[in-house]
Amino acid sequence: MSKRSEFLAGDRPDDVAFFLREDTVDDLDALEPYAEPVENGVVLVLPGENGRSAFRKATGTDPMELAQAAMDTDGTIESDLTGGVCPASDDDSNAEHAVRFIFAFAEEQNEDVGGIYAQGDVVHAYAVCDCGQRYSQKWVVGER
DSSP: OOHHHHHHTTOOTTEEEEEEEGGGOTTGGGGTTTEEEETTEEEEEEEHHHHHHHHHHHHSOOHHHHHHHHTTSBOEEOTTSSOEEOGGGGSSOOOOOOEEEEEEEEEOOOTTTOGGGGTSOEEEEEEEETTSOEEEEEEETTOO
8 A cells, every 4th residue: 555545544644745746846756766656746645744844845835834825715636635626717717727736634533623523534635726726625534
């Protein structure tokens, strides 16, 4: 089982995962030892702080600032963390709407918090679109 599969199954709650589209990274080959290649980029699953630092270096974006900016805008992020549907794609602009990168982390089930957190482990994912829109989606592991 790949690290990404383990992360998406809720088996790596101390790690973070992120997708980088191939044209958003200067030297994609340098990530090869750490990354899982996907159709249009790579997905990395790394231990917490190391992963947040690597994401920041690769994208120039602080992952916690991204989360704060994106959390109030619901969008659709693919459950395999390789793309999404920008909520701004419905507007009449001629902007491109492809995911540049995604940052995700998981929280273990917490019945005391309630809501979806009582149903199981929850993946939080945050995306940045080519148009600049930041959006998020969260889901219970195994329900997508």
